[in-house]
Amino acid sequence: MSQIFSPPWWAKNPHIQTILPVLTKVDRPVLQRERLELADGDFIDLDWQGTPEAKQPILVIIHGLEGSAESHYARRILAASKASGLCAVVHHHRSCSGELNRLPRGYHSGDTEDLHCTLQHLKSHFPNNPLLAVGYSLGGNVLIKYQGEQQELSLIDKAVAISAPLQLGSCANRLEKGFSKVYQCYLIKQLQQKMHGKVAKPELSTLMPINKHDIDSLTTFYAFDDKVTAPLHGFDGVDDYYNRASGMPYLSRITKPILVIHAKDDPFMTEAVIPAREQLSQQVQYELHENGGHVGFIDGGSPWRPRYYLEKRILNFLISLEKSPC
Structure with missing residues (x-):
């Protein structure tokens, strides 16, 4: 109905x-x-x-x-x-x-x-x-x-x-435009904080696809998903992740x-x-x-x-x- x-x-x-x-x-x-x-x-x-x-x-x-x-x-x-x-x-x-x-x-x-x-x-x-x-x-x-x-x-x-x-790719693109960037910034900062927490752990730091110095440079979902989400979860880059996970x-x-x-x-x-x-x-x-x-x-x-x-x-x-x- x-x-x-x-x-x-x-x-x-x-x-x-x-x-x-x-x-x-x-x-x-x-x-x-x-x-x-x-x-x-x-x-x-x-x-x-x-x-x-x-x-x-x-x-x-x-x-x-x-x-x-x-x-x-x-x-x-x-x-x-x-x-x-x-x-x-x-x-x-x-x-x-x-x-x-x-x-x-x-x-x-x-x-x-x-x-x-x-x-x-x-x-x-x-x-x-x-x-x-x-x-x-x-x-x-x-x-x-x-x-x-x-x-x-x-x-x-x-x-x-x-x-x-x-459609994850189109959504990531939308969040890079206009006021929507505010939402992206808010969420990316939370993701970055968790990544900093993980690389600070000796048992995890060498297993992470990124080091602590580069985390804060990932300021868009596209960049974060390409350098962190995709490699950590078995995808061949960000586009493969967006295609297979949508x-x-x-x-x-x-x-x-x-x-x-x-x-x-x-x-x-x-x-x-x-x-x-x-x-x-x-x-x-x-x-x-x-x-x-x-x-x-x-x-x-x-x-x-x-x-x-x-x-x-x-x-x-x-x-x-x-x-x-x-």
Whole structure:
């Protein structure tokens, strides 16, 4: 069913839609951390809200680049999940839970293996509980790619992807232009800080593809992905990474229900992320809105207490809201 999102007059600017939610986070949820040890000797952290009852769905939340359970969108969906009686767990990408991961490698936009490990872990402990998922930005791209790769074997029954950068190369190019450079600078500084942390570790420094003196020169995503992301994760340069990790080709292969939401005015993206009808499988429901910014979608309230479209739409798509509390 097609939905209509309409921003208030004061939130039609895409940068207001993108920035204001960061400045108006909801209260921090009470979460229980679980550390998942990986086969390669590394770890990822899962943050739980509630304990699922028998056969109760579990919502898996997949955050975006340099996000976490602390991200504004994660806090809001956690609050909405709690209010609706839905148990939820945040899947943290490596190094995003507040502690550097142990290996030189980190995470990237096409990293579906770690997500699969989390899902297998959940299924092993809760085999009769349906798994639902929502992915934001980079996490949305990972989710789409995973669903397209796994098809009927996917452990996720139903999913939602928000503001996914489905063509990574065009998105990297967009972030080098105009006001969008502000977002790039903010995120690159966080990535650089983590790289400095890794090269400072004697056991990792000689394994890194870059030394501490060159990290700060990587001021664009294209440069960072070429010198760091690609070599650390087995890609033959940045273009190979962007081609192989982009989610767009996987939309046609998805065999389980998924809702994909984009905004035309998203300052992280270009029209290249908007799929044509023939690129979508019958299980993909696509919503393209004129406004919304990047993971914004403020639909009312006031600048001091904005109200949002996303949480209502996500939960209405994934599951009935009439659930008993965890």
